[in-house]
Amino acid sequence: MGNTKIMLGNEAIARGAYEAGVKVSAAYPGTPSTEISENIVKYDEVYAEWSPNEKVALEVAIGASLAGVRSMASMKHVGLNVASDPLYTVSYIGVSGGLVVVVADDPGLYSSQNEQDTRMIARAAMVPVLEPSDSEEARVFTKLAFDYSEKYDTPVIVRTTTRLSHSQGVVNLEDRVCPIDIPYERNMRKNVMMPGCAKARHLYVEERLKNMAEDANTMEINRTEYNDTSIGVITSGIEYQYVKEALPNASVLKLGLVHPLPKKLIEEFASKVDKLYIVEELEPVIEEQVKSWGIKAIGKEIFTVQGEYSSNMLKKAILGVDETYMDPVEVPARPPILCPGCPHRSTYSVLKKLKIHAAGDIGCYTLGAVAPLNVVDTTVCMGASISTLHGMEKAKGSEYIKDWVAVIGDSTFLHTGVNSLMNMVYNKSKATVMILDNSTTGMTGHQDHAATGKTLKGEETPAISIYNLCKSLGIEHVYEVDVFDVDELENVVKRETARDELSVIIALSPCALLKSYVPKGLCHAIPEKCKKCGQCLVPGCPAITKNEDGTISIDDTLCNGCGLCMKRCKFDAIGFTPNPKK
Numbered sequence: 001m002g003n004t005k006i007m008l009g010n011e012a013i014a015r016g017a018y019e020a021g022v023k024v025s026a027a028y029p030g031t032p033s034t035e036i037s038e039n040i041v042k043y044d045e046v047y048a049e050w051s052p053n054e055k056v057a058l059e060v061a062i063g064a065s066l067a068g069v070r071s072m073a074s075m076k077h078v079g080l081n082v083a084s085d086p087l088y089t090v091s092y093i094g095v096s097g098g099l100v101v102v103v104a105d106d107p108g109l110y111s112s113q114n115e116q117d118t119r120m121i122a123r124a125a126m127v128p129v130l131e132p133s134d135s136e137e138a139r140v141f142t143k144l145a146f147d148y149s150e151k152y153d154t155p156v157i158v159r160t161t162t163r164l165s166h167s168q169g170v171v172n173l174e175d176r177v178c179p180i181d182i183p184y185e186r187n188m189r190k191n192v193m194m195p196g197c198a199k200a201r202h203l204y205v206e207e208r209l210k211n212m213a214e215d216a217n218t219m220e221i222n223r224t225e226y227n228d229t230s231i232g233v234i235t236s237g238i239e240y241q242y243v244k245e246a247l248p249n250a251s252v253l254k255l256g257l258v259h260p261l262p263k264k265l266i267e268e269f270a271s272k273v274d275k276l277y278i279v280e281e282l283e284p285v286i287e288e289q290v291k292s293w294g295i296k297a298i299g300k301e302i303f304t305v306q307g308e309y310s311s312n313m314l315k316k317a318i319l320g321v322d323e324t325y326m327d328p329v330e331v332p333a334r335p336p337i338l339c340p341g342c343p344h345r346s347t348y349s350v351l352k353k354l355k356i357h358a359a360g361d362i363g364c365y366t367l368g369a370v371a372p373l374n375v376v377d378t379t380v381c382m383g384a385s386i387s388t389l390h391g392m393e394k395a396k397g398s399e400y401i402k403d404w405v406a407v408i409g410d411s412t413f414l415h416t417g418v419n420s421l422m423n424m425v426y427n428k429s430k431a432t433v434m435i436l437d438n439s440t441t442g443m444t445g446h447q448d449h450a451a452t453g454k455t456l457k458g459e460e461t462p463a464i465s466i467y468n469l470c471k472s473l474g475i476e477h478v479y480e481v482d483v484f485d486v487d488e489l490e491n492v493v494k495r496e497t498a499r500d501e502l503s504v505i506i507a508l509s510p511c512a513l514l515k516s517y518v519p520k521g522l523c524h525a526i527p528e529k530c531k532k533c534g535q536c537l538v539p540g541c542p543a544i545t546k547n548e549d550g551t552i553s554i555d556d557t558l559c560n561g562c563g564l565c566m567k568r569c570k571f572d573a574i575g576f577t578p579n580p581k582k
């Protein structure tokens, strides 16, 4: 065997970019795309950064491309919404060094707020899309994307999905080959998108896509596999694997380039099979185009637009064979919950006590929406907590939001929350904003950000002070509070929500899962003192369970001694053993 390695899809994308000679990579974390950056940073030859959001990341990559080197931006599907402003226009500008945007979709919503399909945005932005089906293709297609980018003068999207990004497969390793940097040349008509220049570029983009669609008919990555022609399937991405497993004898047209589509190749394939199926997760993007050409095909009539596919699901839908071999077993639901010792639990127990509603945002703290906390009432997208609360105030007046706060994490605040806070200052808001600062991007697995003092490479860097940032906007009332000082937190929240002025409370305490976090100790139940009042259970710590007799037990493999339960117990029925290492 040559030089091979088993790699995650995301790791293989990073490898492909490395081999293609990429020099700059910028990203904002988001499941399932995060490991692309976490792997590319291991190659010393590549400059790799976490940017504060996806728009910035794409613009950094555009700058690097304009400077003549190959560059990449990566993000999850909703990140592309944030980056769509530069995307739509860099499509007109095109590239100097190859520019690749890797976007990871999440059919089945394993960790997302929606299930949007990147191919729809790519079509609207007139940007080509490559879609690999396994780790090796993830490497190869990423390299190819850089070649196409330069050949057709276009940014190229490599689209992956959770199943591909997070599955492993054998990858062939090749050497890194760096193209010579392209010397900078001023080109106003191409790079300055004022109306006069953009009109001409729009026509170019239409032409570019037509040319690419024509070439797509003979591209090797669009491949026909003729077998039994009674069934033909057009598919791409991870769905190809399901098709091969479910219908090993069927004829398949496997598309590597999913936008633009190879019309002639599809027409030819359709003419050779008796019954044509189009198997694509999420939206009927291929199907609608194929049907618009007058080709008869079966797609979303029998396949869902929601969630992931599987070979069993295809067998059932196409062959009517149900091979689900397990009886559906009643498994108790295990909804996601905040970890033991999570600082957000302390914040929410205070807000719950004060009967405060929260306009929520995206992060671990979104879990404040579920029982037993039930504090977070809204979640839209990153940064939206502050602006939606502002909208409520403008609709109904400041009295109406007296029992409301906006809650937003530190990473989310720096992502897009800060713009919304600027708006509150500018438009004279009287709301209370709580920045839940746990010193990390918790939800996506502890990535650093501009306020942590560490870069993606792990180097020391100045940490932006969120406190000073808020003060610099001219907000008079900005307070930092330790979330485990519950009395103080309660006082500050009461005081600031009552105040008829804008205020910001920065609720501080590091995420209990950070490597640097040393648990304070262990809590233990003292059953003889327990009055079975259940107060310790209210914040919903997973380390505490109620016994049949109404007393409680604390699982010392889960407890990290945050002490929240102890503070809630009026009968000293919870003891504490300090951590000798603290």
Ligand SMILES: Cc1ncc(C[n+]2csc(CCOP(=O)(O)OP(=O)(O)O)c2C)c(N)n1
Residues within 6 Å of the ligand: 028, 029, 030, 031, 054, 076, 078, 079, 080, 082, 112, 113, 362, 363, 364, 365, 382, 408, 409, 410, 411, 412, 413, 438, 440, 441, 442, 443, 444
């Ligand atoms: C536009 C967009 N980009 C990325 C994500 C993925 N994501 C969800 S929450 C989050 C940040 C969470 O960090 P923070 O705000 O610090 O809250 P924590 O999870 O630490 O409580 C990220 C990156 C997303 N949902 N939307």
